[in-house]
Amino acid sequence: RMVPVEGPPGRPSPHWGAEDSSTIRVMQWNVLSQALGVNNDNFVSCPEAALDWAVRRPLMLQELVAAAPDIICLQEVDHYKFLERALSPLGYRGLFEPKPDSPCCYIPDNNGPDGCALLWRSDRFSLLGQHRDRLHVWRIASNQVVLLAVLRHEASGRELCVATTHLKARAGALMSKMRNEQGRELLRIVAAHADGRPVVLSGDFNAEPSEPVYRTVLEHTGMRLASAYSKASHREDDAAPSEDPVTESAQGEPAYTTWKVREEGEQCHTIDYIFYSSSAFSVDALLDFPSGEMLGPGRVPSFQYPSDHFSLCADLRLKDTIPEPR
Ligand code: NDP
Numbered sequence: 645r646m647v648p649v650e651g652p653p654g655r656p657s658p659h660w661g662a663e664d665s666s667t668i669r670v671m672q673w674n675v676l677s678q679a680l681g682v683n684n685d686n687f688v689s690c691p692e693a694a695l696d697w698a699v700r701r702p703l704m705l706q707e708l709v710a711a712a713p714d715i716i717c718l719q720e721v722d723h724y725k726f727l728e729r730a731l732s733p734l735g736y737r738g739l740f741e742p743k744p745d746s747p748c749c750y751i752p753d754n755n756g757p758d759g760c761a762l763l764w765r766s767d768r769f770s771l772l773g774q775h776r777d778r779l780h781v782w783r784i785a786s787n788q789v790v791l792l793a794v795l796r797h798e799a800s801g802r803e804l805c806v807a808t809t810h811l812k813a814r815a816g817a818l819m820s821k822m823r824n825e826q827g828r829e830l831l832r833i834v835a836a837h838a839d840g841r842p843v844v845l846s847g848d849f850n851a852e853p854s855e856p857v858y859r860t861v862l863e864h865t866g867m868r869l870a871s872a873y874s875k876a877s878h879r880e881d882d883a884a885p886s887e888d889p890v891t892e893s894a895q896g897e898p899a900y901t902t903w904k905v906r907e908e909g910e911q912c913h914t915i916d917y918i919f920y921s922s923s924a925f926s927v928d929a930l931l932d933f934p935s936g937e938m939l940g941p942g943r944v945p946s947f948q949y950p951s952d953h954f955s956l957c958a959d960l961r962l963k964d965t966i967p968e969p970r
C-alpha cells in the first residue's frame with residue numbers, strides 16, 4: 645500500500661501510467677538470491693517449500709508488477725534473464741551487473757552469480773549512459789559492485805542518475821569500516837557520473853542508520869542526499885534546522901527493512917535505503933511494510949512473501965526548476 649507522506653491530498657493509488665508525469669516511482673528490493681536462500685541463509689522458521697523457485701517466482705513478479713515502479717533497483721538477483729523476459733513485455737528495459745566472485749557460484753546447481761539489476765520503464769525513460777564498477781577498499785577491489793544509469797525522463801526532458809549497490813554483509817567493526825570505505829568510493833563514482841544531475845542512489849547497504857556509512861552518504865556535500873523513508877526527509881522546508889540532521893534522519897528511519905529468524909534469533913534491521921537529491925525531488929508517497937502482526941512469528945521469507953528484505957517504494961516528485969536568470 646502506497647501511503648502519502650503528507651496526508652491528503654496525496655496520490656496514493658499505484659496504477660499504470662500515472663497521469664502525474666513529474667512523479668517517479670522508485671523501487672528498492674533485495675530479492676534474496678535463490679541459491680543463497682536455499683543453501684546459505686538458514687532461515688530457521690521458513691518452510692523449505694516456501695523457498696522453492698516455483699513458489700518464489702510468482703510472488704516476486706507480483707511484488708514488482710503490483711507496485712508498478714518507473715525504476716527498479718534490485719540486489720541478489722541470480723535470475724536476471726527470467727526477470728528480463730517477464731518484465732520486458734510490460735515495457736521495462738534493464739541492466740545487470742554480477743558480483744565478480746558471487747557466493748552463489750560455490751553452490752551446486754546454482755543459476756549463475758548474483759548481482760545488482762536496474763530496470764526502467766522504457767515509455768517514460770531513455771538510457772543515455774551506463775557505468776559498472778567494483779568498489780575498492782583501501783585500494784583493493786572488493787566483491788561489491790555499483791550499477792549506474794543516466795536516464796532521460798521523457799515527460800520533463802530532465803536527466804537523472806540512478807545507481808544501485810549491495811554493500812558488504814556481516815557484523816563487526818571491521819565490516820562496518822569496510823562498508824564506510826565502500827560508501828565513499830560509491831559516492832565518488834556516482835557524483836562523477838551524475839555530473840550535477842539529480843541522483844537516486846538505492847541499495848542494500850547492510851548498515852543500520854547508526855553506522856558510519858549512513859552519515860557518509862548524507863554528508864556528501866555535492867549531492868545533498870536525503871533518505872526517502874526517513875520521516876526527517878518529509879518535514880516542512882521552513883521547520884527549524886536540526887542540530888544534527890544525520891541523527892535526526894537516522895531516528896526517522898523505519899523500524900525494519902528486513903526481518904528474519906536465524907539460529908541466533910530474530911534479525912530485524914533497517915539496512916536498505918533509497919537516497920535522493922533533496923534539491924531536485926520531494927517525497928510524495930511511500931510503500932508501507934507489513935506489520936509484525938501481519939507477518940507472524942515466522943517473519944520472512946514465507947509462503948506470502950519471497951524475500952527476507954521488504955521492497956521499498958517511493959514516489960519522488962521532481963521539483964520545479966528555478967529558471968536561470970537572464
Ligand atoms: P558478503 O559477506 O557480502 O555476503 C554474501 C551474501 O551472504 C550476501 O548476499 C548476504 O546477504 C549473505 N549473508 C549475510 N549474512 C548471512 C548469514 N548470517 N547467513 C547467510 N548468508 C548471509 O560476501 P561477499 O560478496 O564479500 O563474498 C564473500 C566471499 O566468500 C566471496 O568472495 C567468495 O569467494 C567467498 N565464498 C566462498 C565460498 C566457498 O564455498 N568457498 C562460499 C561463499 C562465499 P545480505 O546482504 O542480505 O545480508
Ligand code: CA
Pocket residue numbers: 676677680720
Ligand atoms: Ca541476503
